[in-house]
Amino acid sequence: MILDTNKTQAEAIAVRIRTLILNGALQPGQPLRQEALSEQLSVSRTPLRHALQSLAEEGLVETIGYKGAKVAELDRGMVDDLFEMRLVLEPLALRSALPQITKLDLARAEMALDTADTEKEPSKLSALNWDFHYALYRPSNRQMLLRTIEQLNKASALAEVIANSIVGRPKKSAAEHRKLLRACRDGDETGAIAALSEHLQLAHQDIRTGKD
Amino acid sequence: MILDTNKTQAEAIAVRIRTLILNGALQPGQPLRQEALSEQLSVSRTPLRHALQSLAEEGLVETIGYKGAKVAELDRGMVDDLFEMRLVLEPLALRSALPQITKLDLARAEMALDTADTEKEPSKLSALNWDFHYALYRPSNRQMLLRTIEQLNKASALAEVIANSIVGRPKKSAAEHRKLLRACRDGDETGAIAALSEHLQLAHQDIRTGKD
């Protein structure tokens, strides 16, 4: 989960750049010049470089030695991969989490959904979307699994933003999320897994149609 | 696959540190002081920090802001996660790859096995192990999937080394690898998948028993 400690500047910068990317201010393929960005963000190039590296390992930017960094371009194959992996890994996490889920977890998930209902900014929506899913998976206490799932989610956030800028996906997504939350609250494991799978498949589908 | 270009020093250093970790020269939990390492490796702290960050995102190192970095400690739960993920993702990659696999790919895989037969150094063995698996998965041409699988393999390499330092795992592993390669060469998809699953489960098991 994204610990907003931001104690180190590099991480703070990473957050800001991620926001710029997810809001479309920096579009895929666009080169990220270190000097320009560093002066625009009022930071030295050193922590900026660290931030770019973090985002690179996250999948949001591509960086080639001595040639610079650019916002990642996700082709259809990559998006397919992302969702195929999510479709097998996230049900795993959910199934592990459900027996140990607490009311606090459910409350956190619900709060994320409520906040998302009135939120417009894409980067915030992406964050809330992850908050929701994370609240449901975290009780599994499976660090490695959660970590990979988080990576995949962050990457697919970029894909959603690219495809999705105009479409009314948030509304549909909200309904699917509520359904999933309800099943979790009722302790209905098979229902929850089904809702999750359906949700992921629909999201995937919308991205595919949006990308054409 | 690990392109040994080493064009940038940070990557070269990352390779060296990874080697130190996988050979046991740097043991889990051991703190990695920047100044000490930088002088030991005859490099400035700047690329060293980049290397540490890379290794952190790889899972071999944990780093906390202002508190320093240390070699990652993988508990049993993390290892279980790693192999559970590998067990679902790698068959996916293999199944996608098999229809497009070429003789060159198979030759590469075989060469990795042959080289491994006479190799003693753990870090080299880990690298060759990945070379073998990668040769079989790469024809799938699924970048994202391959990338995640590579991450998981690198992380479990650390786990294998920890558990495995003495045991005769390499021999058993070799037999399983040959069996898998044979099935791939024969175009026997179900056999290959079965061999792969069995191989992963055995590796997991050996690590678990070794860790006690």
Added chain:
DNA sequence: AGAATCATAATTGTATCCAATACGGCTTTT
């Protein structure tokens, strides 16, 4: 004596400066 506090040292993160590398235009050669 024990705990809290302040000062000092050790270590990490950041800024600035220098070196190495890649890109673009030019000349030069065939």
Added chain:
DNA sequence: AAAAGCCGTATTGGATACAATTATGATTCT
């Protein structure tokens, strides 16, 4: 005229110096 080689500029990677943060130890107060 086309292609290959070379030089100058722009941009990234690395080294050094400085600031911020954390840990440690002594000192003081209760």
